[in-house]
Amino acid sequence: MALIELQNVSKRFNCHVAVDNLSLRVEPGEIYAFLGPNGAGKTTTIKMMVGLLKPDAGTVRVCGHAMGLDGKLAKAQIAYVPDQPFLYNKLTGREFLQFVGRMYGMTPARIAEQIAVLARRLPLGDWLDQYSESYSHGMKQRVVLASAMLHEPKVLIVDEPMVGLDPIAARVVKGLFRDVRAAGGAVFLSTHTLDTAEDLADRIGIINHSRLIVEGTLAELKARTGQHDRLEEIFMKVLEEASEDPV
Numbered sequence: 001m002a003l004i005e006l007q008n009v010s011k012r013f014n015c016h017v018a019v020d021n022l023s024l025r026v027e028p029g030e031i032y033a034f035l036g037p038n039g040a041g042k043t044t045t046i047k048m049m050v051g052l053l054k055p056d057a058g059t060v061r062v063c064g065h066a067m068g069l070d071g072k073l074a075k076a077q078i079a080y081v082p083d084q085p086f087l088y089n090k091l092t093g094r095e096f097l098q099f100v101g102r103m104y105g106m107t108p109a110r111i112a113e114q115i116a117v118l119a120r121r122l123p124l125g126d127w128l129d130q131y132s133e134s135y136s137h138g139m140k141q142r143v144v145l146a147s148a149m150l151h152e153p154k155v156l157i158v159d160e161p162m163v164g165l166d167p168i169a170a171r172v173v174k175g176l177f178r179d180v181r182a183a184g185g186a187v188f189l190s191t192h193t194l195d196t197a198e199d200l201a202d203r204i205g206i207i208n209h210s211r212l213i214v215e216g217t218l219a220e221l222k223a224r225t226g227q228h229d230r231l232e233e234i235f236m237k238v239l240e241e242a243s244e245d246p247v
Contacts, residue, residue, distance in 0.1 A: 001064050003028055003077075003155050003186035004049065009058035011044050018044040020210040022058070026155075026203075031177060031187040033201035035194070035235060041210045042190045043083070046159055049188065050080045062155055076104070079148035083160040085140040089133035093124060093143045096132060097150060104151040111150070118146040122172055137164035149176055156180050157188045162196055174200060198231040206238050213242045 004026035011019040019041045026032045036042050047053040048060055051067050051074065060067040065074035087096055094115060101111035119128050122142045127135065132143065141164050148156060156177065162170050177187045177200060191197055197204060198218065205215040214221065218231065225237040 001028075002026060002061070003030075003063055004032075004157075004188055005059075005061040006045075006049070007059045007061075009045070009048060009055045009060060011041075011048060011053060012056055017210050019048070019055075022207075022210075022212055024205055024212060024215065026186045026188055028184045028186060029181055030202045031181050031189060031200050033197035033204045034188060034190045034207065035192075035197060035204060036207035037239065040207045042207060043159060045207070046080075046157055046188070046190060049157055050078055051075055077154040079151070079153035079156045081144055081148045081156075081158040081161055083163065085137070085144040087132035087135070087140055087143060090131060092131055093128040093135075093139075093146075096143060097147055100147040101150050106151060114150050114152075115146070118149055121176070122146055122169065138166060138169065141165055142169060145173060145176070152183075153180070154185045155188070156185065159190045160192065161189070162191065162193050170196075194231045194235060204231070206235065208239055208242050214238050 002025040006022055006024050009019060009022045010017070022045060034042055034045070044053065048055050049062070049067070051071050054068060062074035063077040065077070067074045091099065097115050098111055101114070106114070118124070122145065124142060124146065127139055132140065135143070141161070145161065161173060165173060174196070177189070180187050189197065189200065201218070203215065203217055204221060205212055207213065214224065216224065221234050225234050
């Protein structure tokens with residue numbers, strides 16, 4: 001069973017088609033990188049995956065549960081990290097993590113155990129007990145990532161997770177994504193940082209003008225485009241070919 005499955009999903013905002021007849025699957029033990037230029041439909045797709053937007057057509061399933069029909073069961077399996085980290089300014093990082101843990105029904109003892117593990121792993125240091133209004137963007141990102149990992153999600157959906165992270169923290173975050181994969185979970189990663197996608201992804205999908213135009217492993221994309229160097233060259237080649245296709 002795919003952990004994420006979109007079947008013929010479309011979303012329109014007035015006259016603008018944001019996502020057009022999109023189908024994809026993310027399997028257990030897989031990191032899927034979702035790439036595309038600004039405005040291609042990446043964030044709209046993610047918001048439909050996590051239940052923040054309702055598709056106009058098609059179905060979204062997470063761990064076999066249809067978002068919208070079994071939305072609560074689907075969301076219980078998800079951790080979502082948006083491109084702009086949000087925290088409550090008058091809560092400390094620890095208080096925010098405790099709040100998130102309670103929302104997921106975790107026991108106080110389990111919450112404390114997980115906070116200790118993640119605070120060492122990311123690391124959060126003394127900032128954990130400071131008000132979040134004093135945090136840098138990178139520290140906010142670390143705490144939001146810790147909140148996502150707190151309940152050990154089966155499905156991790158992340159939108160530009162490396163923005164604002166220093167190289168040490170970015171390396172740790174990559175390790176967390178690999179841990180989810182190793183545990184049989186799925187990571188859906190939307191990013192403009194192509195080096196990150198190249199380093200992590202088992203499969204890559206490229207969306208442009210609301211449509212998924214190519215999908216496959218890095219080796220398959222190299223073979224398809226005749227590009228045998230970096231993902232950046234493959235990405236540019238795919239977009240160039242798509243722009244030449246008749247509409």
